Amino acid sequence: MNTLAWWLIRAQFRTRRTATLLSMLAIALGVALGYAIHLINDAALADFGRAMKTVQGDPDAVVGARDSAGGVPVATINAIASDPAVLVVAPVIETRVRVNSVRTPVRLIGLDVFSAAAVMPWLLPRQDDRSTTGGILDGDVYASPSLLAKLGLQAGATVTLARGDREWLTKIAGDLPATGPDDLLLVADIAWVQERFGPNEAVGEGRVRLAPEVDLATWRTALQARLPPGLLVRAAEDDRTRVSNLSRAYRVNLNVLALVALLTGAFLVFATQLTAIAQRSTQFALLGVLGLSPRMRLLQVLLEGLAIGIPGAVVGLGLGYALAFAFTQILGGDLGGGYFSGSTPSIVPQPAPLLGFLALGCVASLAGALYPAYLNRVQPLAQALKTGFAQSRAAFSARSRWLLAALLALAAFVLAQMPPLFELPLAGYAAIALVLMIGVSSAPLFTRALFGWLAKRRLPAAQQIAIQNVAQAPLMAQVAASGLIISFALTASMVIMVASFRVAVDHWLDHVLPAPLYLRGKATPLPQELLDALAGTQTPFARIERSAQETLVIDPQRPSVALLVRELERDNPAARLPFTGPVVAPPADMPVVWISEPMHEIYRIAPGQTLRLPLRGHDVEVFVGGVWRDYSRQFGAVAIGRDDFVRLGGRFAPSELALWPLPGQERLASDWLAPWTDRYGLELADSLEIRQLSLSIFDKSFAVTYALEAAAMLIGLFGLAVTLAASVWLRARELATLGALGFDRRMLGRAVMVEGALIALVGLLIGLACGVAIGGILTHVINPQAFHWRMALTIPWPAVIAGALLTLAAAIVASRYAARQATRLPVARVLASAD
């Protein structure tokens, strides 16, 4: 039995090389994408985790302030250290400095060597024979080897460290051998850092190592209760969750795209196997007559599917590895998503996912072969032997099909209204799947209606015959149309979603970049000297707005929220913030903040409510005045007016300026700023540049999507070509007979071509309708639920219609090819051959 199965599989590969190879390739593509995404993400997370571990060590818990500008009082650290449950608490201060006026600031970590040895050994300086730890206590600074390499320095070099407008000359005493290649950092003694960068009576964090018998959860709850409200105890677990939350939605979205690629692969296997059993129906019937059991007739087709799936999946795994490798080299660990910047993680395949993706490829190809296998199983033997592939007449009536479509549409609508599950738009994805099902299940209705209507027209005889054929035996036409429906719907929906998003980002940029010029200090505050100079009267600027940014931890398991301190008017914030709804006036005695849309959705806070903000060691109650659109900070942002911020005890240290040069003095303005930017490594950009940069980042992050769209379209077209060719092949004898009866072959060829074009037209029209619906779901359900980005639906009709016309043209070429194949067969041979 195995021999026969093997013979048939080999014969199948030999006689249908192109179709088989392309199905294999499609499966490979789906597996490759899924596997690559998995590998890249795994590597990026591992890399991120490793980098975090180098710097943070592996403490059991970390005590820190909720706001980035806050700190842990030294008294609190001392109190924790005297807790018998605590073995060690290592105080740390972290700040950013510029080294030798290189623009990008680096992290300077101040630590206490004795406690750091227990908690963060990776940050310890190299030990040499002469001086053990003397150097660091004497005020020496140590640099990671990668930072030394980047700056072109050696141990022993003297460098200037700058922050704001203050500078210090210091010596780099040695390196930090245990840091990784991506860690650009400096380490110094904590007292040394405190003395120069403050604050003196507080530290940034205390990293705690507990005694072995202590239960972390109990200890943590007890400590949290004793701590002032501005401080927070985090467990290592929280960090892991937060890191994984960081890119989760993006990752899931990419995985869904990979799944789509895999599904199209399954569809190709379906088209290939369906045509394969149709073409070999007499052969299978003969084998059945000779005694091949019905089960084996089913299994054979499944085995053939698997024979496509296994090599496809294996190739896909290799391809996925190569893709992952290439992409991490080019785009970094986040595929251009911008979550883990600056690292090139190494790809390490693990056995379990490898087998998992292999299985996925096999399952996809088996799923594709399932219906053809079933059809093959139920072919009536005697009849198939006599007249070939028997199409069972429509199993469903037109009415039940309409009903089914209506029910599915209703279900899709309901699913699209559902809230996210596990913070993921799972119901939205299900709704998309339903829309595709509606498209595919309604294809027979439309093909039958169109071809039935055409069959009644008075047309040239050859045309009439071709159309009659589709009206009578619509299976192949439906399969061909389905492929186009799915691929065009997915492509069109992506185009629609990306266009809507781009238009929205474009509008949004208009609103958030009101000034012609922007000056930034790259995570370090702007020098006071510059601010003073700008406050003088001799400047070429009509208007200057200052802003500062901090981060706040609202929930330790989520990425932190940005706190934007801006010069906003309490009663007219809409002048600067793009509000999505009404702005509520705050009570006179309360500080007011305006939250971003993601913040509004993640933490479920609405305008008119109050919010407790962790600021400078206190929980401050603030009024939420409105929700503004923000496409750049996916994890939430809170905007607060400078005056309110200062009143709440904040120190306003601007790190960014929006500048309006006096009319006609734009050149002068740039020249005026140039010495400052050079001296302090500041970044000056005009709004046009920022805008272009933002849009190019946007386009880069959708690069993967474009590649997938192209692949989907190609697969759909190929499915059309395969099914058309097969349907023509099945009618080879009929066509040859017509030729023998005196029909012009060219006319017959043209008739087949018109048939293909009409099928493609039906597929494209249904695909377009589904594409618009799916585009709507992507824009209004998936994007808000996964990324908290809301936007209006914009359909780029010219692009969509151009795409449809292009596909139609390609479909006509494909059917022309099929027609050629059919009419090229020698009449005599076709008529003589029985099979």
Next chain:
Amino acid sequence: MPNSSCPMLAVADLAKRYADVGRPLFSGIDFAVAAGEIVALVGESGIGKSTLLNCIAGLETADCGSVHIGPHALDMVRLDEAARAALRARNIGFVFQAFHVLPTLTVAQNIIVPLLLARVPSGEHATRTQALLERVGLAGFADRWPASLSGGELQRVAIARALVHRPALILADEPTGNLDPRTASDVLSLLLERVREQRAGALIVTHSQHVAQCCDRVLTLTANGLA
């Protein structure tokens, strides 16, 4: 010599009617074919000969009656689909008017198919195939592809395939219908010789007087049953 004590095929009270045709195609069909006996089935076109053959082979379901096949006399009518396939694989050999040689397998592979289906140990495949190819005059054709064979040669391949697993019963539907008279008579005598040699029973549907004359017995299917 026919041995009527052990029929290879025993049909009793067989009837068939198509749902969309009013009157039954045939009913009350009774006959037997003994080992080594060759029976011709004739009758006018459209009377139901092929349908009767299909009912015997279990390719179509009879409405009533029984069809006992082979040394174990299993009743085809009462078996399920899988068991019918297994019974065909072990006990029936087919020859068709349209040859039906699998175009994607070589001549030898085509002949091995029934051995695979009947689960004959693979050690015997080569010798049996080789021997039969010689018996049907196709020695040296083992590795040829069917597309390169003439009709007569194809039908010899089909005969070899029908006999290779030593079935109890050979069913042939107009085996010479597609061949010229000369080739037809060659192929027929070959078929008859091999069937007698293997002491199988054979039921041959034919329109040819010549074919009918060469058989041991002739049954005629009429609208009123067998005569």
